[in-house]
Amino acid sequence: MEPDLTFSIIYRLLLSAVLGGIVGLERQLHQKPAGLRTNMFICIGSTLFTLLSDELAKRFGGDHARVAAQLIPGIGFIGAGAIIRERGSVVGLTTAATIFVVASVGMAVGAGLHLTAIFTTLLVLLTLSILGWAEDRFSLKTRLMTFRLTTSNLEDLLPRAHKAMSEAGIPMQHFQVFRVGADFVVEFDTDVSTPLQHQVMQKLSALEARCECVPATAPKE
Numbered sequence: 001m002e003p004d005l006t007f008s009i010i011y012r013l014l015l016s017a018v019l020g021g022i023v024g025l026e027r028q029l030h031q032k033p034a035g036l037r038t039n040m041f042i043c044i045g046s047t048l049f050t051l052l053s054d055e056l057a058k059r060f061g062g063d064h065a066r067v068a069a070q071l072i073p074g075i076g077f078i079g080a081g082a083i084i085r086e087r088g089s090v091v092g093l094t095t096a097a098t099i100f101v102v103a104s105v106g107m108a109v110g111a112g113l114h115l116t117a118i119f120t121t122l123l124v125l126l127t128l129s130i131l132g133w134a135e136d137r138f139s140l141k142t143r144l145m146t147f148r149l150t151t152s153n154l155e156d157l158l159p160r161a162h163k164a165m166s167e168a169g170i171p172m173q174h175f176q177v178f179r180v181g182a183d184f185v186v187e188f189d190t191d192v193s194t195p196l197q198h199q200v201m202q203k204l205s206a207l208e209a210r211c212e213c214v215p216a217t218a219p220k221e
Helices: 003-029 036-060 071-082 093-110 114-137 154-168 194-205
Strands: 084-086 089-091 143-151 173-180 183-192 210-215
Touching (some): 003 093, 003 114, 036 071, 036 093, 143 154, 154 183, 154 194, 183 194
Antiparallel strands (some): 143 210, 173 183
């Protein structure tokens, strides 16, 4: 293999590692499932498969995009694994979309479109950062939370809890009542923003019951 070609391949692989690592680091800092190493590997792999697709076609003939074309369904499979359905709420869509874009960045590097790949990486970072800030600043983002009320007077608590949530215009999901020792526990889920969560907690705390709020988790099978 010619030295210039070898240098070009090494340069593209290193560039894809850097670009994938930049996006992965942002995801890692926000404690997302697909972090630094995952995004680096996806970007490097996409670059290498794109290079191989072209090189194999030159040596043995055939479509130069044949191998690279299979990246899209492959990355879709990885992205689907990042999406989780938890108690009626779907999480991981942003992570899956990020994986998809990082793969396209790797393909762009492999195809020699370096400026396009760099610009896309910067655009992804700006989108994740600015929109993430906007969601927090203006309470645009909601998450599924579990509210739990513990009381010894269930008959008095139930109508008051329903009334409080109805006045706030917040629907209750997966409503259930069970007994723990001498007390009754009323539990339900609802999608709320952070300010709305505090508002609900204030309303429920006024019901003379012990009130807790935790992130909702998938029910046990």
